[in-house]
Amino acid sequence: MKELAQRAYFFLCLAGGRALRSGRYTTTRIVSDGGDLRVRKRRLFHAPFLIWMGGPLVRVLNTGVRILPQVEWEDRVRRVSQSLRGTSIQTDAGRTLVLPYLAGETLATSLEDPQLETSVRKSAMELAVIALAEFHDLGLTHGDAIAENVVVDLETGVAHWFDFETVHDSSRGIEWRRADDVRALLASCVLRTAPEDLAETVHLILDVYQDEDVTRLLAENFASGLRRPLTFHLAQAALSFQSFREIGRLLSERLVDSPPMTSFAPSARPSLPME
Ligand SMILES: Nc1ncnc2c1ncn2[C@@H]1O[C@H](COP(=O)(O)OP(=O)(O)OP(=O)(O)O)[C@@H](O)[C@H]1O
Ligand SMILES: [Mg+2]
Incomplete structure (x- = not known):
């Protein structure tokens, strides 16, 4: 009976997740500016309404994130771009953000390429995890760390995270926020992985990230399907019930194979001031 309830709830959340994902509120255009590529990102006319409506929903779903209103979003993009890449961001008339173009392909696009060699797939995921860990080491967390929001440049061997419209709630601890980012990345990679390679993908991400406390928190999301944030999590990555299990x-x-850390053992990542 419990199994049936879990499956039914899972499929309801999948449908809810699909509906959430279909709500578009920004447009992104890549333009040439005197030979340099730039990304112009702008909110659509109805964005404030959608974001206002989404506020109570993400709270009811206990997602631990919120979508930033325009001014806070611009401010966050400026601060994060400055910390990560030392670049200052302009906003032109009409409140369009003008961002530097990041070379490469999104991790999602790379993983969806059926011609991509296994070793290259693994390198792409590793680079995204390394970039996420470095982002976390700065005391920042992403809030929507899915494979669509990171570009990987396989030629130079670097990955860059972008799309900072969603932020973790300040009430959540830093370890929780990091675990939430790793969860989103892991689920969105598994979504683009053949079932026979699922285990290898999960272990690769956790081995590269290397933080057992984060793994422990992350595991709570997959311990039971009967959780409130599931709709939001499936909106980020529409996993199958089998993959989720x-x-x-x-x-x-x-977790059984790795004993819990003692309270005086140092945390794997430094605790810097939060955003
Ligand atoms: N700085 C950048 N450099 C290169 N490409 C970018 C950059 N920012 C965005 N893009 C491209 O534009 C796409 C959408 O950007 P972004 O993730 O910021 O918007 P979004 O709000 O998630 O929009 P959508 O819902 O359409 O994906 C990305 O998948 C990526 O291909
Ligand atoms: Mg995005």
Whole structure:
């Protein structure tokens, strides 16, 4: 009976997630500016209404994130771009953000390429995880760390995170926020992975990120399907019920194999002031 309830709830959340994902509120255009490529990102006319409506919804779903209104969004993009890349961001008339173009392909696009060699797939995921860990080491967290929001440049061997419209709630602890980012990245990579490579993908991401406390928090998301944020999580990555279960099983096995850290053991990542 519980199994049936879990499946039914999961499919409802998948449908809800699809509806959430269909709500578009920004446009992004890549333009040439005197030979240099730039990205122009602007909110649509109805964006303030959608964001206002979404506020109570993300709270009811207990997602631990919120979508920033225009001015806070611009401010965050400026601060993050300055910390990450030392670049200052302009906003032109009509409140369009003009961002530097990041070379490469999104991790999502790379993983969806059926011609991509396995070793290159793994390198692309590794680069995205390394860039996420470096982002976290600055005391920042992303809030929507899905494979669509990171570009990987395989030629230079670097990845860059972008799209800073969603922010973690300040009430959540830093470890929780980091775990939420790793969860989003892991789920959106698994979504683009063949079932026979699922376990390898999960272990690769956690081995590269290397923080067992984060793994422990992340595992809670997959321990049971009957959780409030599931709709939002499936909007980020529409996993199948089988993949969701399999991730949960792999994570619990992994935790059994690694004993909990003692309270005086140092945390794997430094605790810097939060955003
Ligand atoms: N700085 C950048 N450099 C290169 N490409 C970018 C950059 N910013 C955005 N893009 C491209 O534009 C796409 C959409 O950008 P972004 O993720 O910021 O918007 P979004 O709000 O998620 O929009 P959508 O819902 O259409 O994906 C990305 O998938 C990426 O291909
Ligand atoms: Mg995006």
